[in-house]
Amino acid sequence: MNISIICVGKLKEKYLKQGIDEYVKRLSGYAKVEIIEVPDEKAPENLSDQEMEQVKQKEGERILAKISDDTYVIALAIEGKMKSSEELAESLDKLATYGKSKMAFVIGGSLGLSKQVMQRADEALSFSKMTFPHQLMRLILLEQVYRAFRINRGEPYHK
Numbered sequence: 001m002n003i004s005i006i007c008v009g010k011l012k013e014k015y016l017k018q019g020i021d022e023y024v025k026r027l028s029g030y031a032k033v034e035i036i037e038v039p040d041e042k043a044p045e046n047l048s049d050q051e052m053e054q055v056k057q058k059e060g061e062r063i064l065a066k067i068s069d070d071t072y073v074i075a076l077a078i079e080g081k082m083k084s085s086e087e088l089a090e091s092l093d094k095l096a097t098y099g100k101s102k103m104a105f106v107i108g109g110s111l112g113l114s115k116q117v118m119q120r121a122d123e124a125l126s127f128s129k130m131t132f133p134h135q136l137m138r139l140i141l142l143e144q145v146y147r148a149f150r151i152n153r154g155e156p157y158h159k
């Protein structure tokens, strides 16, 4: 399975980079994982609602340009559907079974994802009602994808 993690902006924190590199390495035995970073737009505190929409739209266009038509897209969104780790594992297993070899998880920038990206997504996945920083979200997502593969292979993984 080819999994793309499409994110907005460059990862700055060294401690997150190290964690992400570790999980990409661990996942290499299960899937081909690629992290795609698209440039972010400047989003100062004082933007109007319209300006914030424009920021999301521009970032959204860059995200959509990285997604091919045959890719199954899971958008990460606070208001999406919450799943247990076992349910996520089952979803990934079903995608593989039904021949969906390309999938992309999409993480928004500091203002979130545009309507267009949400419309393109096949599903929206929530990790809780809490807001996580988008850079930390990459690490949390990778750990859960790794956990999902371990669950599907029946391999031991601490609970």
Ligand SMILES: C[S@@+](CC[C@H](N)C(=O)[O-])C[C@H]1O[C@@H](n2cnc3c(N)ncnc32)[C@H](O)[C@@H]1O
Pocket: 075, 076, 077, 078, 106, 107, 108, 109, 110, 111, 112, 113, 125, 126, 127, 128, 129, 130, 131, 132, 133, 134, 137
């Ligand atoms: C800082 S958050 C954006 C917050 C923005 N106000 C919103 O509601 O989308 C950046 C990105 O991280 C991801 N994210 C943050 N918290 C999340 C959660 N609890 N569940 C799923 N995705 C989350 C989403 O992709 C979001 O677009």
